[in-house]
Amino acid sequence: MVEKARTERNSKLKEQEPESERSLPILPVRDTVLFPHAVLPLTVGRESSVQLINSLGEDKTIVVVAQREARVDAPQASDLYTVGTLAVVHKVVKMPNQSLFVFAEGLERVRLAEFTQLTPFMRAKVDSVPESIPPKSSEVEALQRNVLTLFQQIVAGSPTLSDELSTVAMNIEEPGRLVDFIASSLPSLSTADKQDTLETTDVRVRLEKINQHLAKELEVQQLRNKIQSEVQDRVQQTQREYYLREQMKAIQKELGEQDEGQRDTEELRQKIESAGMPDDVKKEALKELGRLSRMSPMAADYSVTRNYIEWLAVLPWAKTSGGEVDILKAKEILDADHYDLQKVKDRILDYLSVRRLKPGMKGPILCFVGPPGVGKTSLGKSIARALGRKFVRISLGGVHDEAEIRGHRRTYIGALPGQIIQGIRRAETKDPIFMLDEIDKVGRDFRGDPASALLEALDPEQNSAFRDNYLDVTFDLSKVLFITTANMLDPIADPLRDRMEIIELQGYTEEEKVHIAFQYLIPRQIEENGITPEQIEFPEESVGYVIRHYTREAGVRNLERNIGTISRKQARRLAEGKSEKLVVTKEVVQEFLGGIKIRSEGEIAERTKRAGVVVGLAWTPSGGDVLFVEANTMKGKGGFTMTGQIGQVMQESMQAALTWVRSNAAQLGIQENFFAEHDIHIHVPAGAIPKDGPSAGVTMATALV
Numbered sequence: 001m002v003e004k005a006r007t008e009r010n011s012k013l014k015e016q017e018p019e020s021e022r023s024l025p026i027l028p029v030r031d032t033v034l035f036p037h038a039v040l041p042l043t044v045g046r047e048s049s050v051q052l053i054n055s056l057g058e059d060k061t062i063v064v065v066a067q068r069e070a071r072v073d074a075p076q077a078s079d080l081y082t083v084g085t086l087a088v089v090h091k092v093v094k095m096p097n098q099s100l101f102v103f104a105e106g107l108e109r110v111r112l113a114e115f116t117q118l119t120p121f122m123r124a125k126v127d128s129v130p131e132s133i134p135p136k137s138s139e140v141e142a143l144q145r146n147v148l149t150l151f152q153q154i155v156a157g158s159p160t161l162s163d164e165l166s167t168v169a170m171n172i173e174e175p176g177r178l179v180d181f182i183a184s185s186l187p188s189l190s191t192a193d194k195q196d197t198l199e200t201t202d203v204r205v206r207l208e209k210i211n212q213h214l215a216k217e218l219e220v221q222q223l224r225n226k227i228q229s230e231v232q233d234r235v236q237q238t239q240r241e242y243y244l245r246e247q248m249k250a251i252q253k254e255l256g257e258q259d260e261g262q263r264d265t266e267e268l269r270q271k272i273e274s275a276g277m278p279d280d281v282k283k284e285a286l287k288e289l290g291r292l293s294r295m296s297p298m299a300a301d302y303s304v305t306r307n308y309i310e311w312l313a314v315l316p317w318a319k320t321s322g323g324e325v326d327i328l329k330a331k332e333i334l335d336a337d338h339y340d341l342q343k344v345k346d347r348i349l350d351y352l353s354v355r356r357l358k359p360g361m362k363g364p365i366l367c368f369v370g371p372p373g374v375g376k377t378s379l380g381k382s383i384a385r386a387l388g389r390k391f392v393r394i395s396l397g398g399v400h401d402e403a404e405i406r407g408h409r410r411t412y413i414g415a416l417p418g419q420i421i422q423g424i425r426r427a428e429t430k431d432p433i434f435m436l437d438e439i440d441k442v443g444r445d446f447r448g449d450p451a452s453a454l455l456e457a458l459d460p461e462q463n464s465a466f467r468d469n470y471l472d473v474t475f476d477l478s479k480v481l482f483i484t485t486a487n488m489l490d491p492i493a494d495p496l497r498d499r500m501e502i503i504e505l506q507g508y509t510e511e512e513k514v515h516i517a518f519q520y521l522i523p524r525q526i527e528e529n530g531i532t533p534e535q536i537e538f539p540e541e542s543v544g545y546v547i548r549h550y551t552r553e554a555g556v557r558n559l560e561r562n563i564g565t566i567s568r569k570q571a572r573r574l575a576e577g578k579s580e581k582l583v584v585t586k587e588v589v590q591e592f593l594g595g596i597k598i599r600s601e602g603e604i605a606e607r608t609k610r611a612g613v614v615v616g617l618a619w620t621p622s623g624g625d626v627l628f629v630e631a632n633t634m635k636g637k638g639g640f641t642m643t644g645q646i647g648q649v650m651q652e653s654m655q656a657a658l659t660w661v662r663s664n665a666a667q668l669g670i671q672e673n674f675f676a677e678h679d680i681h682i683h684v685p686a687g688a689i690p691k692d693g694p695s696a697g698v699t700m701a702t703a704l705v
Helices: 002-015 047-054 138-157 164-170 175-185 191-199 203-255 260-274 279-293 302-314 327-337 342-357 376-387 419-427 450-457 494-498 510-528 540-550 557-575 586-593 601-607 648-663 697-704
Strands: 023-029 039-044 061-066 083-094 100-117 123-128 365-369 391-395 433-437 481-486 501-504 613-620 623-635 640-643 678-683
Touching (some): 047 100, 061 100, 061 191, 138 175, 164 175, 175 191, 191 203, 260 279, 279 302, 302 419, 327 342, 342 376, 342 501, 365 376, 391 419, 419 433, 510 557, 540 557, 540 586, 623 697, 640 648, 648 697
Parallel strands (some): 023 061, 391 433, 433 481
Antiparallel strands (some): 023 123, 100 123, 613 623, 623 678
C-alpha cells in the first residue's frame, strides 16, 4: 500500500511543481508523532484542523507535525516542531460531535521550510529529510538484532501489546524502518523521545537510542511484573486463608465448637456482665464488643479494641474494701507504727468517725508537708492498714506529660490509661488509699501541665465523674482517700493547693529521735541485718552521740542509715568468729562511722570567740541549721566586698547593716574616719552553696560591730 501511494504521489509530482516549492497543509497534533510507513488514527476536533481536512481534494497529502506543548489549543508556527511527517489521508469518518476520525499514513520525514499561510489553517513549504544509512556491517547487524530481541521480550511481557507486533518487526529488514516501527508501537515512549527519534537522520544513532529506551523499558517492565506477581501472591494467600478460615468456621459449627474470636467475645461478655459497670459504661463496652465480634482476629484493630474492653471489664466499678472499721483498733495501729504525729492521727480518726456515721461521705484530700525523713510515705501505709484498705502509691517527681495522669487517646500506638486508673486497677477496689508522692516536684512543658490534670482527680466535687482519655467514660473516684506528700508548698499551684487539706509534719527533736530509734529503727535494723538484740546493744547516750555528730536532719532517715551501718559491722564481726556482744560506745561509733561530721556547740563557741564572727539561723528543706558570718577590715579606701554565693536579698541586708552601723558610728564608739580609711569584707562560709533569704540584717550588723 505504501509503495502504491508513493508511486501515485511521484507520478503526480512529476506533473506538478517541485516539492520544496509546494505549499502543503500542516496538521498540528498533540501528544502524537507519526512515523514514516506507519498508519495512525487521528481524532481531529479543532475548527482549523476540520477545515483543513474538508478542504482536501484529490491530493490527500498533508504534513503531520507534533506540538511542542500539548496544552496549547490554538498553536501558531512557533508552537510546532520543525520536523514532521509527510502523510496521505486514506479515510475520513465524521463523528456525531462534528469532529473527524482520520486515518493517515506516514510517507517520509520532512522539514518545515517556510510558512505560506496561517489562517484558517497553516500551510508551509517543506524539504525532504534524507536519512544517513550506514553500510552493512556485523556491528550494525548485531545492534539491529539486539533491538529486535528487546522489543520481542517487551511485547511478550506486556498484556497490552499484541503478539503480532513481534511478527511484523521480524519481517522488517531495513534498520531505519525497524526503529520507526518500534518507536511508533511503544506507548511508554514519551512524545519528546518519539520526536527525537523522528529528527534523528543517522540510522545507526537511531538504533543506539532506541536500544537504550528498550533496555530501560524492559527493566521497568520486569520490575513491574515482579511487584504485580508479589501482590497477586499475597492476595491469593489472603484469599486462601479466608477460604480456609471460613471452612474451619463451618467445621467448628458442625462440631459445636467456637473459634478463637468467638471464645474471646464470649469470655469478654461474661466479664462485662459480672463487672458491675454503670449502665452507660456497660452500653459502651457492649458496643465495642459488637465491633470486636465482627472483626477478624488478624485485623489490625482487633488487639486494640480487645485491650480496651479488657480495661473496662477489670476495673473495680462496684468493688469496695467493705467491713466496718474499728476506731480503737485503727488508733492502736497508728500509734504502733508512728511516734507522735498526733495532729495527723486525730484527723484520720475524725474521718473514720464521720464515715461510720455517714457511710456515703466523700473522701478528704490530705497533703502531708514536711522535710524528708519525717515519715510521710510510711504514714500513708499505716493509714491504709488502719482502715483495712489497699495502698497505692505513684511518684510524681519529674512527671512532665499530662497523659501520665489522664492517659492517652486510643488512637495512639501503645496507648494506656493514666497512672490514676492504672493504680485503681492494681488496688482492685474503688476505695484504696491513693498516695501521690512528691506532688511539689511535678513539672510542665509543651506536652501539658500534669498539675492541671490533677485538679479533676483531687476535687471532691468533680472526681465522682473522672474521665480518663483512654477509657473515655467516667469513673467514680469519690470513695478514694487521696494523700499527697510534699517537701514545700511554694512550688504547688494555688488552684491545686486550694483543693487539699494541708497537714504539716514538723521535724523531730533529739529526744523524739532517740525514742523513735529505740522503738522502731534499732529493732528493724537488727532484724534486717540478721543479728539479735543479745548480740548488740545501743546505749541511749551513744544514740544521742550519733544524732548530734553524724546526722543533721529533720527526720530520721540518716539516723537509721547510720544504725544500719553499725549493725552490719557487727554482723561482719560475727561472721568472722567474734561472738562476743557488741556494746556501741562513742569509740565504737567513731571506729565504724569515721570522724565526727557535725560540729558541736563547744566548737561553735570556740569559733565565735574571734571578733567579727557571728552565728545566724538558717532554714533548709531538711530542717534548721546554723550559718556563720565573718566580717574583716583592712586598710583601704572605703571599699565593701561580699562573698559566699549570697543572693540579692542577703546582699541588700548587708548593705542595710553597713548603713545602720555607719549612721550609728558615734554611739557604737567607731571613729568618724574609720570607714573612709578601711575596706570591709563580709564572707558567708560554705561558698559553694547558694544562700538567700530575709531577716539577715541583725546578723550582718552584729558581725560588723
